[in-house]
Amino acid sequence: MSGTVRGAHGRLSFASLGSGSKGNATLVSDGETHLLVDCGFTLRDTERRLARLGLHPRQLDALLVTHEHGDHVRGVGPLARRYGVPVHLTPGTWLSGRFGELPHRHWITPQARFAVKGLTIDPVTVPHDAREPVQFRILAGERCLGLLTDLGHPSAHVVEAFAGCDGLVLECNHDPRLLAEGPYPASLRRRVGGDWGHLANSQAAWLLQRLGLDRLQRIVCSHLSDQNNRPELALEALLPLLDGDESRLRVAAQDTGLAWQTLG
Template sequence: MRLCSIASGSSGNCIYVGTDTTHVLVDVGISRKRTEEGLKSLGICPGELDAIFVTHEHSDHISGLGVFSRKYNVPIYATTRTVDAIKGARSLGEIDGELFQTVKADESFTIKDMTVNPMRISHDAADPVAYRFSYGRQKIGVVTDLGTYNDYTVECLKGMDALLLEANHDVNMLQVGPYPYPLKQRILGDRGHLSNENSGRLLSRLLHDKLQYIVLGHLSKENNMPELAYETVKLEITQSDNCYKAGDFPIQVAKRSEVSRLIEIA
């Protein structure tokens, strides 16, 4: 299996997951042109896509969905309430209703040789989910936009070979930054976004011998820095009470406006 962040951040998200025969995107929150260029840099024609999985209806996850789907007619998978919210987003224009396929958290299904399993997340959207993908024994998780995590989250993400996980903000940067108070409270809340510290703490509960790659994603442009996210997460892992150190695992930070390094699961 392969994982690549085409774009990841508070201004737009688009993640590729694939096998030799199956190619999917998680969210299209960037322009059609950038999505096309990102796929082509991976050697994939946009018309080869088998599905687009939408996590939720916020603009940084769906802004390019309308234009892209009208050109390529790729099936769009999302929860029922997310589909309704997408259909109500006038900025997207008309999307062919036959493209929509509904999913439910914890109900897995297959697309060609890939198994997809949505999971519940805590975020202030209609009915948001994250996605886990598997091919044979290989497993990849793409999990952003969660204000908090619990035992259910941990259980869902155990045994991943690669994990793209949100490290959205540094709490201190957010608290002293330019955002209005209500927005700061939303981000810090249980239905907001995961901080660097909490990202590291969640990761510390997910580490195992066969975990091959960790990608930190959905960084805030205003309230975080790649180096800060990287170092904070590493520190949380090293200080945790498990038997691992941060240096035991490759950790990369997904780029905001460039295609990140392609990850291939051994």
């Protein structure tokens, strides 16, 4: 186990196995309970990425699924079957038929709080082109982490639900100019840039401003498109809101993810 996640109960740590169109997975831990949110990598790749962060799959207490798109669920079934990890997902996500047998399946009801050992989870409905998508607020003691990726626009419901977090993993999927001039066909450009697709950097900045910055210790730009965005553009959009304080801002990369971050 990494020393970073052996903190006192009530502290909240998180890390990214990788984030982007080729695979997404986020670890959340209070030092005793370990959650994996989504698993968009092959089983072997997931094992390798977990080991890089000091965790073995048998230490996972649960796997939470946001929605059924392949870059979020590719490894869910294999990981659950190999290691007996309980999977929490909405009925709509399950009905996509992309999981195979899940030995320990638990339903998520959007807007209905539940707990996994020492961590409390609020699943929040978001606007995205999936069957029954949710994102999560995860709480340990007085600390709260918001995981907010894969949404087409920052709805009033999302603003209300994710206000007051101590940490935020926030989608910065694309730069509108790069999307418009990029290689995607017109239909895919409309999907990505539409109200049920993905957040542009400017939309992420708009949302962040309305969520409030006072409590936020760490903001992580996530789910960056390798075709339609660049890390410097995402940072450039958010940094003015922080008065140039780069210490609060990180980027979760596709290949290397993000090392453990602790909300103390």
